[in-house]
Amino acid sequence: MSKLPLEGYRVLEWGLWIAAPTASMMLGDLGADVIKIEHRVTGDPSRGLDAGYGSKTGRQSLYEGFNRNKRGITLDLSKPQAKTVISKLVQTADVFITNFRQSVADRSGLDYETLSKINPKLIYAVITGYGSKGPEADIRAFDGLAQGRSALAMQAIPEGPVWVRPALGDTVAGINAAFGIVTALLVRQRDGKGQKVETSLLSSLMFQQTSNLALHFIGSIPVAPIPRTRPTNVMLNMYRCADGKWINLYMPEADRFWPNFCKAMGIEHLRDDPRFKDIWVRAQNSEALVSVLDPIFASKPRHEWIRILKEHGCVIDIINDYADLPGDPQVIANNYLPEFDHPNYGRIKYPPMPVEFSATPGQLRRPAPEFGQHTEEVLLEVGFSWEEIAAFKEQKVI
Missing domain, CATH: 3.30.1540.10 (formyl-coa transferase, domain 3)
Structure with a gap:
């Protein structure tokens, strides 16, 4: 059986919600060993979104959708002992992905400067809200805010701004980050050097609107939402x-x-x-x-x-x-809603892997990890003993 495209690469994801998890999920789909690092108490907030919508099923659908093909560990980064764990993880990693703000990364000791000293060949990918420079480089940013900042929210309907669902900015930024990571890995293979890779919700959403921006800035052609009842072309x-x-x-x-x-x-x-x-x-x-x-x-x-x-x-x-997608003949023929036997939910449909490879196709190998499911397994792999792991538990590091 052929190896998966990214088999043998290890990716550490310290992220939350959608942007960073999208990037690491795409790498995981292609065979990378993705280890998701969550806070030992609060975890990724996307785990609780279903309940926020009033769901009584107990499922974590958003979390499940963006965290397949990963292993999961928990860690309290405020504990001094956590630095030892991070150091050993980074020594074994090829890629580190985050969408935490720079001030949070600095405070947690997970900034590029710190981690690149531990592993100079590390590819460090960060997804910011509005870029790493400027007066608002470190503010909290979410998909809906970036849609407004990028002018996308003004392009949907003539009546005024609306959010374009579902989480377009987060997802596109994650895709761009995955593209940047794979490119950086190719550069490392050629030059032997690690580097920092950066994208943002703002730049990604602006790039997504290249056709409109080209018309506006290059052609000086006004671009505005078109009412369905007054189109420029009825056909x-x-x-x-x-x-x-x-x-x-x-x-x-x-x-x-x-x-x-x-x-x-x-x-x-x-x-x-x-x-x-x-x-x-x-x-x-x-x-x-x-x-x-x-x-x-x-x-x-x-x-x-x-x-x-x-x-x-x-x-x-x-x-x-x-509701129409499962019956669409093209969706069926191309397996764009792959099914998987989930240990808790039964047989469920997942979103597709958007890129196919004829010789080394990606695989849906595992569901999203339960909270802290692989902590002991991963720590053993990077060289900690059972005694050390027990001590970490007692000290509430993991």
């Missing part, structure tokens, strides 16, 4: 069908498709109407045209419109809700 829009399901039209080359679209929709009499004859005048009169199209789409169920529009060569697709 680049979404419509509700008779069964309450939505259909997605995506034809940016609108004039090319306009004649066939008119035929499919039964509006051939509007094809050469001066208000709608080309993309420019349709944009000026889009509200009137949407008011024509909305009741037509509402007259048939979505599957009928899918068939009709495809027969006429239109570029369209369905709009899924989460």
